[in-house]
Amino acid sequence: MTQYPLSRPEPLGVHPDYRRLRETCPVARVGSPYGPAWLVTRYADVAAVLTDARFSRAAAPEDDGGILLNTDPPEHDRLRKLIVAHTGTARVERLRPRAEEIAVALARRIPGEGEFISAFAEPFSHRVLSLFVGHLVGLPAQDLGPLATVVTLAPVPDRERGAAFAELCRRLGRQVDRETLAVVLNVVFGGHAAVVAALGYCLLAALDAPLPRLAGDPEGIAELVEETLRLAPPGDRTLLRRTTEPVELGGRTLPAGALVIPSIAAANRDPDRPVGRRMPRHLAFGRGAHACLGMALARMELQAALKALAEHAPDVRLPAGTGALVRTHEELSVSPLAGIPIQR
Numbered sequence: 072m073t074q075y076p077l078s079r080p081e082p083l084g085v086h087p088d089y090r091r092l093r094e095t096c097p098v099a100r101v102g103s104p105y106g107p108a109w110l111v112t113r114y115a116d117v118a119a120v121l122t123d124a125r126f127s128r129a130a131a132p133e134d135d136g137g138i139l140l141n142t143d144p145p146e147h148d149r150l151r152k153l154i155v156a157h158t159g160t161a162r163v164e165r166l167r168p169r170a171e172e173i174a175v176a177l178a179r180r181i182p183g184e185g186e187f188i189s190a191f192a193e194p195f196s197h198r199v200l201s202l203f204v205g206h207l208v209g210l211p212a213q214d215l216g217p218l219a220t221v222v223t224l225a226p227v228p229d230r231e232r233g234a235a236f237a238e239l240c241r242r243l244g245r246q247v248d249r250e251t252l253a254v255v256l257n258v259v260f261g262g263h264a265a266v267v268a269a270l271g272y273c274l275l276a277a278l279d280a281p282l283p284r285l286a287g288d289p290e291g292i293a294e295l296v297e298e299t300l301r302l303a304p305p306g307d308r309t310l311l312r313r314t315t316e317p318v319e320l321g322g323r324t325l326p327a328g329a330l331v332i333p334s335i336a337a338a339n340r341d342p343d344r345p346v347g348r349r350m351p352r353h354l355a356f357g358r359g360a361h362a363c364l365g366m367a368l369a370r371m372e373l374q375a376a377l378k379a380l381a382e383h384a385p386d387v388r389l390p391a392g393t394g395a396l397v398r399t400h401e402e403l404s405v406s407p408l409a410g411i412p413i414q415r
């Protein structure tokens with residue numbers, strides 16, 4: 072029996088078994104750290120799992136995703152409405168000029184010899200996330216200083232991270248009620264690691280483009296971002312679901328209570344995925360009730376970052392190639408590259 076998670080052979084690739092499973096056994100019984108589960112690998116089936124209420128997120132508490140992911144509609148929809156109006160493209164676009172300034176300042180400061188995640192991806196992501204969260208609760212970003220210590224991927228002593236979290240909650244809690252605070256904290260925790268991971272993968276893809284060619288080409292940048300999200304979603308995110316009743320899926324009948332792993336990484340490479348207005352669609356931001364609340368922000372961040380890098384650090388390169396790059400952890404959750412040595 073296949074054991075989930077399958078490893079990633081190279082940073083922008085996925086394990087070849089995903090293709091084999093998609094072609095021969097698209098709803099496969101697998102072993103997983105959570106016990107026996109069903110791994111779903113076709114685009115249509117993954118989209119069906121994510122949009123069908125019989126696949127419950129709340130009944131799959133093995134993957135703690137915060138208050139929003141851990142709740143099913145209709146309660147979930149009520150919670151999501153507390154902030155959803157502030158998360159769409161129009162609102163996020165207002166933050167783009169400031170995000171671009173942050174990205175330019177960081178790109179200009181990239182040293183001759185450095186590491187991309189700590190020099191650019193982390194500070195860029197937590198600064199823009201602070202802007203966004205500040206805008207959600209009505210505070211200037213500079214009042215959210217503790218956020219960086221709360222979300223950073225760098226090692227921080229537990230006591231220090233705990234104190235920063237308590238202080239962040241105090242500051243946010245003065246602005247919003249308890250329930251909204253829980254949803255905003257979901258955004259804080261959901262909004263950093265995935266962006267840092269995607270920034271790393273987008274850098275690798277942009278260096279292949281090559282990077283200077285993207286300067287002055289916003290459409291090319293937007294396409295590169297979408298294609299990178301499709302081919303290398305920040306983790307083969309476990310979007311665990313559990314069936315609430317027997318369900319037919321991909322020619323099989325799953326019993327009630329079955330644990331289901333819809334694989335975005337596999338679905339995004341399915342040759343049968345539908346084509347959108349200009350490009351094949353992808354599921355990197357999920358689908359349905361729990362579709363990513365930060366997708367407009369994430370897209371804007373990735374585009375602003377690549378624009379700044381192409382225009383202000385076009386000479387960035389990887390001295391050791393991609394072979395030596397390792398991920399922070401295996402497939403199960405968002406897994407940024409542990410470090411990307413760069414030179415210019």
Ligand code: HEM
Nearest residue numbers: 139140261262265266269310355356357361363364365369
């Ligand atoms: C490239 C970056 C990102 C990727 C690939 C990504 C991916 C995803 C995916 C696949 C889901 C659905 C999970 C499921 O259905 O089980 C999700 C949900 C979510 N994401 Fe993101 N995300 C990204 C960035 C962000 C950012 C920047 C934020 C916040 C500012 C954010 C906040 C959330 C929240 C709050 C949810 C839960 C939504 C709900 O349950 O209603 N994400 N994300």
